[in-house]
Amino acid sequence: MGNNDQVSSIVKSIKMGSVPFSVLIFLTFTRTTSINYLITYRYHFSSSHSLQITPIARPHNLTLSMSSSTTQTKTVLILGATGKQGGAVINNLLASSIDFDIIAVTRDTSSTTARKLASRGVTVIAGNLSDPASIFARAGRPIWGVFGVQVNSGAEEQQGRTLVDAAVSHGVRHFVYSSGDRGGPEESAVNPTGVQNFAAKYHIEKHLEARAAFSAQGMTYTVLRPVTFFENLTTDRHGLGFARMWEQLGDKKLQLVSTADIGWFAAQSFLGPEDPRYRNAALTLVGDELTQPEGDAIFTKIVGRAMPMAPCVVGSVVKWVFKDTAGDMFAWFKEHGYGGSVSECRSIYPKMQDFRAWMEENKGLWVKAEN
């Protein structure tokens, strides 16, 4: 019986008044932390119509470890594998003590990045986000875990939903979805925002929660909600434009994170899917929070010259021309802003990079650009 059939059969049973039956319902418990625990409760209706509530997932040992049932090699499918986040997930999985069977998806298996992945022992397959079913077919073996990420486009929500559907119907056990923060754990859970790609992520999250709850295999999931990437600061025109739009936020601080750290959290989730910090949970990931002048002071100290920026008019024109993306996003940064907690992230991962650490590691980019 397919998952949709199972759901409709449950609904039918409810309508027909056939008892006893159990329904899985999600309750959102929000702590005053960046980590939003979603705890699944089973509501059991007995024939006397009394209601029993029993937690299925109860926070237990906070130490990360692979669960005992997981000694055989797990296959993990990585979307966006040649990109910043997917690449970082692969780096962290390869560096872990567990031997994962990693399948990387790309549209072009002959690219330099794809070939580099293959040379590191990763299976590289061709696939397109527009057709997740064929990705699973091409993988050719059961997939235990999926790292899902989409690119910003009008199709983002649809591509995210169909990836979740394909994962559920292929028996995937754990799904890590890289979404984006929308104002902290409480706000993100209820507010799609008016920014197009933020709203798409909100709806994908809701779809993932719902499909996982009713999946035959009891698929678990982790939603990662990163803030703006340090990696937007590049030496090309995109980086110059980003620096200017950051500067145009004035004294409003922008929360930032390194994509390497997103990869660390995703890998931890695959290593410990039962850990209550990751099991059916959402985490806002943030490594630093700065105004552009504060960032510039660090940049200048490390690189020896001021952070390069596009002319002021370019920042304004970009936001006007790309109103639905950059324009709405920077307006939201100015009026609302992300709501992560650096200290809480660092309490989980003390090596979480701040801007200074990220600049120290990446200063070579600007030295190279100068020569």
Ligand SMILES: NC(=O)c1ccc[n+]([C@@H]2O[C@H](COP(=O)([O-])OP(=O)(O)OC[C@H]3O[C@@H](n4cnc5c(N)ncnc54)[C@H](OP(=O)(O)O)[C@@H]3O)[C@@H](O)[C@H]2O)c1
């Ligand atoms: N930039 C930020 O500050 C920021 C902050 C929070 C969230 N995000 C979100 O991060 C996501 C992008 O992640 P990223 O920056 O890690 O990606 P990225 O570095 O831009 O790389 C894009 C990846 O997606 C793959 N890809 C693109 N189109 C595809 C398609 N049609 N089918 C299959 N694969 C496709 C590319 O692979 P191939 O080219 O090899 O096929 C590549 O691996 C977006 O949803 C964005 O909203 C960004």
